[in-house]
Amino acid sequence: MRNLRMTLAYDGTGYAGWQVQPGRPTIQGVLEDRLARLLSEPVRIAGAGRTDAGVHALAQVANFRTTCRIPVDGLRRGVNARLPRQIRVLRVEEVEPGFHARSDARGKEYAYRMAVVEVLSPFDAPFTTRVSGPVDVEAMRDAARRLEGRHDFTSFCASACRLENRTRTIERSEISGEGERLVYRVRADGFLHHMVRNIVGTLILAGRRRISPGSIDRILAARDRRSAGPCAPAQGLVLERVIYGDGSGGGA
Numbered sequence: 580m581r582n583l584r585m586t587l588a589y590d591g592t593g594y595a596g597w598q599v600q601p602g603r604p605t606i607q608g609v610l611e612d613r614l615a616r617l618l619s620e621p622v623r624i625a626g627a628g629r630t631d632a633g634v635h636a637l638a639q640v641a642n643f644r645t646t647c648r649i650p651v652d653g654l655r656r657g658v659n660a661r662l663p664r665q666i667r668v669l670r671v672e673e674v675e676p677g678f679h680a681r682s683d684a685r686g687k688e689y690a691y692r693m694a695v696v697e698v699l700s701p702f703d704a705p706f707t708t709r710v711s712g713p714v715d716v717e718a719m720r721d722a723a724r725r726l727e728g729r730h731d732f733t734s735f736c737a738s739a740c741r742l743e744n745r746t747r748t749i750e751r752s753e754i755s756g757e758g759e760r761l762v763y764r765v766r767a768d769g770f771l772h773h774m775v776r777n778i779v780g781t782l783i784l785a786g787r788r789r790i791s792p793g794s795i796d797r798i799l800a801a802r803d804r805r806s807a808g809p810c811a812p813a814q815g816l817v818l819e820r821v822i823y824g825d826g827s828g829g830g831a
Contacts, residue, residue, distance in 0.1 A: 583651065584642045584674045585624075589635060590665040592705050592814065596632045597639070606630070606666060610641070613661040617654070618647040627680040627821040628687055631773070633813030635706060638669070640821040642680045686750070686822040688766040691779045691815045695759050708779075708815035714786030716761065719754045721792035722785040723763065726752040726778065726799075733802040735781070737773040737810075745771055745802075754782070766822075773810050781808035 587610075595603040599611070607624055614622040627640040649657065651671040658668050694703060695712040729748040736745055751766040763779055781798065784790045790808075798806045 580644050580646055582644050582674050582676050582678055584672050585668050586670040587639050587668045588637050591633050591635045597626050597630045613658055617657045618645055625680050627684045628818050630818055631813055634816045636818040638820055639818055640680045683823055684821050685824050686768045688820040689775050690817050690819050691763040693761045705814055708812045710783055715788055718792050719782045719786040722782050722795050723752045723754050725795040730799050731802055732771055732774055734798045734807045735774045735777040736771040738804045740772045776811040777807055779811035784808040
């Protein structure tokens with residue numbers, strides 16, 4: 580039994596997220612179906628991150644076990660020939676039997692792209708969120724920095740979240756870019772459901788001066804979803820990197 584690790588990229592538009600859902604198209608569901616056809620055996624994939632509906636990935640990591648002896652390069656070519664154009668397997672490698680894409684991950688890095696424009700080009704729209712301006716970028720940067728460190732992120736978790744432990748450590752939280760194009764990048768040891776999108780919605784409020792950057796401390800302390808900003812749209816969000824203890828993990 581081989582344990583194979585894949586690095587893949589996908590356009591999440593039109594998909595109901597990563598995780599298999601009955602009757603709905605998902606990235607995991609499509610991958611498992613195409614791999615099963617190629618390998619002539621059932622396949623169950625474990626992904627490092629369960630991206631939401633409409634969210635994209637530049638370097639998602641997944642693994643699965645198989646008895647098939649197809650060489651890894653041939654497997655990559657074979658599955659890509661069967662996948663829709665929105666999903667591509669970038670690399671396949673054989674790894675130790677105990678490797679698990681999700682439980683072995685030590686962190687993830689996401690990027691959220693925003694355009695402060697009146698009209699968003701249809702070439703940008705699938706991967707960028709339009710923000711009505713003007714916005715105070717320095718206020719957004721100040722607010723973003725205040726999220727770094729170890730905190731209880733209940734205020735930024737989806738109200739339906741059932742996890743009891745909502746404490747996470749953010750190592751990087753910053754806004755880059757100037758003028759019309761802004762990117763929020765965040766790296767943490769883990770993320771809660773809708774956490775990044777809820778953070779972005781709150782940072783936009785700071786940019787519009789509806790809250791002060793210092794309000795981040797109060798919002799974190801409240802541990803109440805109602806104290807933070809709205810959930811930003813899915814299309815601006817991309818999983819850019821999954822980090823492992825050995826330093827491996829694809830991404831930008």
